[in-house]
Amino acid sequence: xxxxxxxxxxxxxxxxxxxxxxxxxxxxxxxxxxxxxxxxxxxxxxxxxxxxxxxxxxxxxxxxxxxxxxxxxxxxxxxxxxxxxxxxxxxxxxxxxxxxxxxxxxxxxxxxxxxxxxxxxxxxxxxxxxxxxxxxxxxxxxxxxxxxxxxxxxxxxxxxxxxxxxxxxxxxxxxxxxxxxxxxxxxxxxxxxxxxxxxxxxxxxxxxxxxxxxxxxxxxxxxxxxxxxxxxxxxxxxxxxxxxxxxxxxxxxxxxxxxxxxxxxxxxxxxxxxxxxxxxxxxxxxxxxxxxxxxxxxxxxxxxxxxxxxxxxxxxx
Numbered sequence: 001x002x003x004x005x006x007x008x009x010x011x012x013x014x015x016x017x018x019x020x021x022x023x024x025x026x027x028x029x030x031x032x033x034x035x036x037x038x039x040x041x042x043x044x045x046x047x048x049x050x051x052x053x054x055x056x057x058x059x060x061x062x063x064x065x066x067x068x069x070x071x072x073x074x075x076x077x078x079x080x081x082x083x084x085x086x087x088x089x090x091x092x093x094x095x096x097x098x099x100x101x102x103x104x105x106x107x108x109x110x111x112x113x114x115x116x117x118x119x120x121x122x123x124x125x126x127x128x129x130x131x132x133x134x135x136x137x138x139x140x141x142x143x144x145x146x147x148x149x150x151x152x153x154x155x156x157x158x159x160x161x162x163x164x165x166x167x168x169x170x171x172x173x174x175x176x177x178x179x180x181x182x183x184x185x186x187x188x189x190x191x192x193x194x195x196x197x198x199x200x201x202x203x204x205x206x207x208x209x210x211x212x213x214x215x216x217x218x219x220x221x222x223x224x225x226x227x228x229x230x231x232x233x234x235x236x237x238x239x240x241x242x243x244x245x246x247x248x249x250x251x252x253x254x255x256x257x258x259x260x261x262x263x264x265x266x267x268x269x270x271x272x273x274x275x276x277x278x279x280x281x282x283x284x285x286x287x288x289x290x291x292x293x294x295x296x297x298x299x300x301x302x303x304x305x306x307x308x309x310x311x312x313x314x315x316x317x
Contacts, residue, residue, distance in 0.1 A: 006200040009146075013268075016284050017053055017270065018041065018049050018053065020052065020054035022204075023273065025060055026063055027040060034062070043277050047280065047281060050075060052078055054080050055082075056103050056106075061080060062106045068107070078114070082103070082115070084127070100115060110144075111144055113146050117150045119153040119154070129169075148173050150174075151175070158308050160177060160185065168197075170199075176202040176204055179203045179206065179267070180208070180260075181211075181241070181256070183308055183310055184307075191264070191266025202269050203271060204271050207283075217253075222237075229307060230306075230307060244292065250292060250296075251286075262286075262287045263292070
């Protein structure tokens with residue numbers, strides 16, 4: 001495993017982070033049991049992963065807590081989150097504090113390293129700054145969390161308006177951003193701003209099922225070519241990203257996607273979700289491999305550098 005410093009927090013973290021939500025939720029969404037999820041978290045820790053990202057909404061905090069029971073608390077960086085609204089009901093400052101307290105109880109810990117506001121829209125951001133920040137500051141002063149984070153809403157904020165504002169405001173230690181080979185807009189403004197201000201970035205959506213489904217990927221890129229958003233030569237490309245896969249390059253398109261995200265300047269940690277130990281180990285191996293060949297990255301950017309929004313959802317489930 002490789003490690004990096006998480007922005008201005010100074011925390012040393014693995015470049016691969018285990019995401020406990022997403023499509024899999026540690027396998028709970030695909031038929032796995034809570035015991036299986038606990039085992040998977042332990043395998044991740046044994047593999048060298050020391051950043052684990054969960055959330056109240058995911059329902060995986062108790063599994064993370066159980067997995068951590070025999071692990072020195074200071075050896076793992078735990079991040080969790082709180083939604084600011086559910087069923088159109090906006091959270092209050094007291095509700096935010098209660099959510100954090102419930103997360104601590106579920107995780108079996110006195111503190112989390114990173115407490116994040118979850119999937120924040122721009123109106124919610126304004127509300128958080130005006131109404132919730134005092135409660136956050138009190139909770140931090142009480143030792144309930146060490147560093148403050150915020151996560152964007154992915155496909156609902158493709159231009160990263162919330163994280164651009166957060167990076168400029170300088171109050172957020174960590175920002176979670178949607179980023180991948182076909183949605184690399186964060187490179188243009190957000191990552192340089194984050195580097196300048198010391199805000200760490202956790203990348204979500206580096207790999208979604210679009211990269212593992214050649215027919216869906218080809219159809220998506222054909223649509224872009226038909227609308228003039230990518231070169232017309234891609235109209236008939238059955239496997240438009242396979243130029244990345246060769247003996248001196250990536251082992252697969254998925255391998256390329258992880259390596260592209262990992263080695264983009266401004267990316268601190270690449271998160272991934274899984275319900276499989278085999279899949280976990282393969283993802284870690286990809287994230288720890290060297291950058292893609294320069295010529296492959298150059299071609300990727302020449303073809304798709306202006307594309308935005310692909311790979312942010314799980315097509316077909």
